[in-house]
Amino acid sequence: MLTVQNITRTFNAGKAGFRNVTFSIEEGEIIGILGTSGCGKSTLLRVLSGLDDQYEGQISFSERTVGMMFQEPRLMPWLTVHENICFGVQKGQKKDLAKDLLQLVGLDEFAGHYPKDLSGGMAQRTAIARSLITEPDVLLLDEPFSALDAFTKMQLQDLLLSIWQKRQTTMILVTHDIDEALYLCDRIFILRGQPGELYAEINIEQAKPRSRGDVALAEKKAEILNLLDLNHKSKEDLL
Ligand SMILES: Nc1ncnc2c1ncn2[C@@H]1O[C@H](COP(=O)(O)OP(=O)(O)OP(=O)(O)O)[C@@H](O)[C@H]1O
Numbered sequence: 001m002l003t004v005q006n007i008t009r010t011f012n013a014g015k016a017g018f019r020n021v022t023f024s025i026e027e028g029e030i031i032g033i034l035g036t037s038g039c040g041k042s043t044l045l046r047v048l049s050g051l052d053d054q055y056e057g058q059i060s061f062s063e064r065t066v067g068m069m070f071q072e073p074r075l076m077p078w079l080t081v082h083e084n085i086c087f088g089v090q091k092g093q094k095k096d097l098a099k100d101l102l103q104l105v106g107l108d109e110f111a112g113h114y115p116k117d118l119s120g121g122m123a124q125r126t127a128i129a130r131s132l133i134t135e136p137d138v139l140l141l142d143e144p145f146s147a148l149d150a151f152t153k154m155q156l157q158d159l160l161l162s163i164w165q166k167r168q169t170t171m172i173l174v175t176h177d178i179d180e181a182l183y184l185c186d187r188i189f190i191l192r193g194q195p196g197e198l199y200a201e202i203n204i205e206q207a208k209p210r211s212r213g214d215v216a217l218a219e220k221k222a223e224i225l226n227l228l229d230l231n232h233k234s235k236e237d238l239l
């Protein structure tokens with residue numbers, strides 16, 4: 001459904017951003033993007049979302065309704081949960097969908113609350129529902145759970161998975177959390193360098209939902225840590 005060929009987005013005379021990125025994604029896949037800070041992950045999502053058109057190379061989408069979700073919920077403080085979810089869609093339109101989404105993210109009882117009265121997890125749930133109101137073909141997520149505590153994070157990962165099971169939404173998930181990527185993704189792209197380049201691709205064959213303690217996933221984790229140069233192979237490495 002999405003193919004990108006040799007896309008490059010750099011700033012200030014060739015610095016930073018990312019370069020020569022090529023991949024294609026099938027409908028219904030969950031793709032993870034992992035890489036150290038500054039390797040161009042957010043820049044890549046912005047380009048894929050259409051927010052940034054200053055790139056070189058080719059992007060072809062078979063359909064293109066894109067939903068986007070960020071690290072912070074970015075809710076309008078003067079609007080209720082329900083109004084935030086419907087923000088941007090015409091009044092009256094999608095009324096039933098908004099109701100379904102409130103239920104899907106477990107906030108039907110909080111529809112009339114304002115953002116200041118929500119926990120961090122509830123605010124991110126609202127943001128998930130808002131990103132789905134346009135019924136996007138692709139959901140782009142930029143570290144959506146990184147500001148949350150470990151337990152809330154796991155609950156929201158499961159929420160994302162249940163959304164995928166119900167709707168088969170294609171997702172591209174930027175994360176710093178290797179366990180999160182291993183739990184949710186069918187393929188993980190590793191970006192390295194500045195500007196970032198696609199360095200490796202890891203396939204996770206296990207069917208979803210997966211067990212968080214899976215031994216095979218732990219092996220993949222070691223592989224990813226090596227690819228990111230974050231694994232110490234021997235005690236001497238630490239000295
Ligand atoms: N609008 C811009 N103008 C100039 N440089 C930029 C711009 N946007 C991003 N950059 C640079 O491009 C590089 C990649 O930034 P980006 O935000 O995509 O990284 P990232 O991989 O998302 O990092 P993080 O994991 O910290 O979120 C950085 O060096 C950043 O300073």
Ligand SMILES: [Mg+2]
Binds near residue numbers: 043
């Ligand atoms: Mg980023």
